[in-house]
Amino acid sequence: MSGDEINPAAVAQAVEDVQGDDRWMSQHTRFVQECKDAEPEVLFIGDSMVQLMQQYEIWRELFSPLHALNFGIGGDTTCNVLWRLQNGELDNIRPKVTVVWVGTNNHEHSAEQVAGGILAIAQLLTSRLPKTKVVVLGLLARGDGPNPLREKNAAVNGFLRSWLPRLGQAQFLDVGVGFVHSDGTISTRDMFDFLHLTAAGYRAIAKPLSDLLLQILDETPEEKRASLV
């Protein structure tokens, strides 16, 4: 982003309680409390794509064993994630890897702005947690057939592919391969509402993700004693 324009997708913003049961703040408060008790090696943060993953078996199989925390909130935009990270959800924890998956709900923003918002999140993470590696997951295609949101999400991914490597500790992982069939459709077997993943859909993305996490965790030095050769 050039010049002095502020990117609205990079402005931290809490979700206002318009419905009347204050659920967003309740979830945020619970996550802040979890930071006091837990010592996660991996932190997942983002929107419903992150949140829903924890409800499926795959979470217990592949990510609980990695001591992962899940701070996903359905509906969140990059602005909401930024606010949460600035307001307690990084306190007292030192995850070795942070997985960021957010952006598909940023309906008011352009692809470039959304990518800028995600970049701002990655920058915040690396400045608050200098030793953490950041893995940014690409936005998935959505909708039954080709539509403007698929193009937008693909454009976001394009920006991220070129911008993220400039942050030494951040990398981009495309987990969306294979969801769009040759006829341009997405199956409800993978995304039950053409947006959110089924158990099968999560299984498909979890494998490459967990492989990458294991690799990073493996490479990340513990407090190593000098080896006596």
Place this chain on the structure above:
Amino acid sequence: MHHIANASLTDKVMSSGDSNPAATPTPCVDIQGDGRWMSLHNHFVSNSKDKEPDVLFVGDSLVQLLHQFEVWRELFSPLHALNFGVGGDETQHVLWRLSNGELAHISPKVVVLWVGTHNHGHTAEQICGGIMAIVQLIKDKLPKAYTLVLGVLPRGKMPNPLRERNAQVNKLVKEAVSSLPHASLLNVDPGFVHSDGSISHQDLYDFLHLTPQGYQAVCQPLHAHLKGLLEKQAEN
């Protein structure tokens, strides 16, 4: 006597589309840009063409998400159930979907209806009217079907106006169906609200949607009740 006369007038007003937005069939307008609501509706209509379900679940995200977990395969697939849940749907959206093809090709014996919690901006009376409009529509289209309305669950971590609204909806619906032979209300809340007024994220992971554990607690009694209903329908 006077009270009963007033109550039925209100019921008529509230379940007619003229003055109750919650009872006026309304499709969801695609504001996001990927047409998913209509895609799902079309998918349900075409999906129903070669199926012969005994049970149809219809409603909002509480219904939709149920389809994604093991509990569906354990308890409801064996009953030959179809799932027409759409996240975010309010009563008027379900009314539109059922009026526009989702009941055209099937004759389930029981329709399980679970909707109302997302009707923001509507009063409990309006939401009840919306639910009763759906009950009436099902009766019109499927004269032999039984409609089981599930009570709307409490929500939010602590006591709040939406819990009161949902409880009032359940109370009003229960009264409204009490005189109907083809419908009833089942309270499926196993006691999610603890003595301190809180709801646990282990049951409702975002204080609205059910975890697999939450679904088990809701669905075991629901399943038993459904089996009883199906047996009774078979006898008729």
